[in-house]
Amino acid sequence: MEKQELIERINEVLIEEFEVEADVITPDADIKETLELDSLSLVDMVALIEGEFKVKIKGSEIAQLKTFGLLYDYIYDNIEK
Amino acid sequence: MTDTVLFEGTQLYQLIPQREPIVMVSHVYQITDTDIKSGLLVKEDNIFCANGKLTEPGLIEHIAQSAAAFAGYPFFVAGKQAPLGYIGEIKKLRIHQLPAAGSMLRTHIQLVSEVMGISLITAETTVNDTPVVSCQMKIFINE
Numbered sequence: 001m002e003k004q005e006l007i008e009r010i011n012e013v014l015i016e017e018f019e020v021e022a023d024v025i026t027p028d029a030d031i032k033e034t035l036e037l038d039s040l041s042l043v044d045m046v047a048l049i050e051g052e053f054k055v056k057i058k059g060s061e062i063a064q065l066k067t068f069g070l071l072y073d074y075i076y077d078n079i080e081k
Numbered sequence: 082m083t084d085t086v087l088f089e090g091t092q093l094y095q096l097i098p099q100r101e102p103i104v105m106v107s108h109v110y111q112i113t114d115t116d117i118k119s120g121l122l123v124k125e126d127n128i129f130c131a132n133g134k135l136t137e138p139g140l141i142e143h144i145a146q147s148a149a150a151f152a153g154y155p156f157f158v159a160g161k162q163a164p165l166g167y168i169g170e171i172k173k174l175r176i177h178q179l180p181a182a183g184s185m186l187r188t189h190i191q192l193v194s195e196v197m198g199i200s201l202i203t204a205e206t207t208v209n210d211t212p213v214v215s216c217q218m219k220i221f222i223n224e
Contacts, residue, residue: 040170040219043201047194059197 006053006079007072013052017044027069034068053079084110084118088150096153097146098163102128105143106150114192117151121186134179135186140214141171144204147188148220152200169199169219177212184208198222 001009011025018035025034037045046057049071055078057065065071088096088109097106105127108120121143123130129139145168153163180186188206195201200220206213 039197039199043194043196043199043219046196047201050194057196059195062196 001079003072003076006076010049010053010072010075011068013048014045017048025068027072028067030066031068031071032066049075055079086110087112093150094163095157096150096163098149098153098165099146103142104146105129105139106146109150112151112154116189116191117147117154119147119150119188119190121188123180123182123184123186125182127182130182133182135182135184136179137176140176140179140206141168141174141216143186144188144190144206144214144216144218145220147190147204148200148202148218151190151192151202152220152222165223167221167223169221171219172217174214174216175212176214178208180208180213186213193217 011022014025014035015022020035031037032042035045046062049055050057053075055075057074061074065074086108089107093104093106093109094100096109105121106119107122109117110120111118123135127135127139129136129142149166152166156163186206186208188204191203193201193203198221200222202218202220204218205215
């Protein structure tokens with residue numbers, strides 16, 4: 001899957017699950033603020049990403065994935081090509 | 082359906098911090114890294130029974146304690162005391178029926194994801210293969 005295609009798929013999944021407008025999701029936007037995530041809904045996002053893209057997001061790395069751009073890179077780097 | 086029993090009765094005290102009269106798991110049949118199969122024989126004097134049926138809070142507590150047993154197993158293996166856990170959130174709760182006293186609940190808990198100490202699990206409970214309750218639950222384990 002090409003990276004741009006992957007990014008569009010990630011955005012699509014997040015927009016549907018968290019019911020936000022497409023234009024608020026930009027590479028530099030803060031994920032927690034944009035999706036209004038607390039500790040519990042963060043678990044939902046991780047489970048959603050892991051289930052949808054078959055990647056395992058380590059607990060220790062989640063805190064570093066602050067922006068959508070970082071999330072895209074992480075998934076792209078860890079997804080089975 | 083007979084399964085080998087891994088833990089039953091007071092053996093469960095090694096997996097969960099709860100004690101009578103609020104112990105809501107009576108059997109554990111299988112535990113792996115990602116799931117547990119548990120059971121509860123609903124007794125007449127169960128604290129959560131009313132009018133001869135197990136109430137909604139009892140079903141939820143049974144699921145939560147089954148999840149607690151799942152979380153407590155690694156502690157048991159390490160020779161440690163079972164940790165305290167808290168229900169963080171319940172989603173997609175479906176209760177199909179309230180089981181009568183004397184019923185044998187069979188529950189399958191599966192770990193979906195674990196993030197920073199919060200476990201997201203799915204739970205399905207049946208009696209004689211008939212659906213009783215299902216839900217998603219977030220459990221916070223206080224290690």
